[in-house]
Amino acid sequence: MMLYRVELREAAARLLSDATDAGPNVFSKRALPLSQEALPAIYLSAPADTARSTGRNAPDFVRVTQLNVDAMVSAGTPEATQDALDDLTEQIELLIMQDVGFQALLSQVTDITTRQEVTSENSAYIGKVRVAFSLEYFEEFSPGGTPVTGLDLRMQVPGNQNFAETLDTVFVQKSVQ
Structure with a gap:
């Protein structure tokens, strides 16, 4: 089982692979920088994640994962x-925001931040962009311990001799997955 933020990163990588000008140069498990010959290229990471509790009861959270999509291009002129x-x-923006399958993995995209720059490195023009998506979803942690298989239910009214005591046992049926 992998972390859900990793599943989201990998789903986005599959979505962007071969569907953008970067072609097969979409990476989710590789470090930058890339050589100019490998451009255009896209690198995905999920470096930040925040979980907010939904209350004091079960361990349920509203999580927001930051998905960074870093892309680089090179062309002859600025x-x-x-x-x-x-x-x-x-x-990148259209594929992430308009893909029904990807959006079904989320409750919402809370914001998108885009930063671009074009620089001249070693006399080559390199364009870089980071599109940061804040992806919100719900997460529930299963409680540990022994699973409940049955309950003994006893009903009585203390101090009332006219009320009969009742005992019943309910068995919890295992769900098939």
């Missing part, structure tokens, strides 16, 4: 690099 970066940024 203008061409910016255009390629804008196209890839749009592809």
Whole structure:
């Protein structure tokens, strides 16, 4: 079993792979930087996660995972690099936000933050963007211990001799998964 934030990161990587200008250069388990020859490329990470309790009862949480989608492009001029970066940024946002299967994994996307830059590194123009999605979902932790298999129910009224005592045993049926 893997953490749900890891499942979300991997689902986003599958979604973006081959459906963007980055083609197969979509990575979720690789460190940056990448060489200019490997561009365009997309790198996904889920570096932050916050859980807020829903109350004092069962261990239920509303979680928000930050999914960072970092993309890099390179083109011959600053203008061409910016255009390629804008196209890839749009592809990322539309795929994540419009895919029904991916959105079904969430309760909502609480916000999206986008930061772009075009720089000249080693005389090559490199465009970089980070699209950070805040993905909200619900998580419940199962209580530990021995599972309940049956209950003994006893009903009586203390101090009332006219009320008959009743005892019943209820067995909990195992669910088949």
